[in-house]
Amino acid sequence: MGNWTDTLKRFLNLFLKSHCPLCQRPAEGELCRYCHRQLQRCQLANPGQLWQYPMPVFVWGAYSGTLKRAIAAIKYENHPELARPLGHWLGDAWRNGKGAAGGNLTVVPIPLHAAKLKKRGFNLSPDLF
Numbered sequence: 001m002g003n004w005t006d007t008l009k010r011f012l013n014l015f016l017k018s019h020c021p022l023c024q025r026p027a028e029g030e031l032c033r034y035c036h037r038q039l040q041r042c043q044l045a046n047p048g049q050l051w052q053y054p055m056p057v058f059v060w061g062a063y064s065g066t067l068k069r070a071i072a073a074i075k076y077e078n079h080p081e082l083a084r085p086l087g088h089w090l091g092d093a094w095r096n097g098k099g100a101a102g103g104n105l106t107v108v109p110i111p112l113h114a115a116k117l118k119k120r121g122f123n124l125s126p127d128l129f
């Protein structure tokens with residue numbers, strides 16, 4: 001989707017109710033209620049279960065189903081707005097103590113190749129800092 005189309009879509013969304021990028025149902029936020037619930041069901045009971053030496057990893061959810069679909073929509077369908085609820089839920093899980101107790105947190109951005117940046121049109125990593 002080009003910049004002109006994105007601009008027109010954002011303008012029309014000011015007047016029209018937007019649609020969920022995952023299922024096209026009407027949505028008031030980034031997602032419809034159904035997909036919101038489906039995504040929250042992807043959350044692991046213990047996101048810190050892989051917090052082990054030598055490479056501790058904090059994982060919010062299993063990469064399958066609706067979560068995999070949402071990440072694909074962010075990366076390949078020009079829907080970076082879906083990163084907002086996922087980022088909030090990841091932060092909430094960390095803050096709520098489901099992660100590693102007392103560990104220092106380092107967020108590591110995954111580098112994006114220049115060709116992918118040009119094709120995708122955005123890079124989520126710089127938005128982290």
Ligand SMILES: [Zn+2]
Nearest residue numbers: 020023032035
């Ligand atoms: Zn939906």
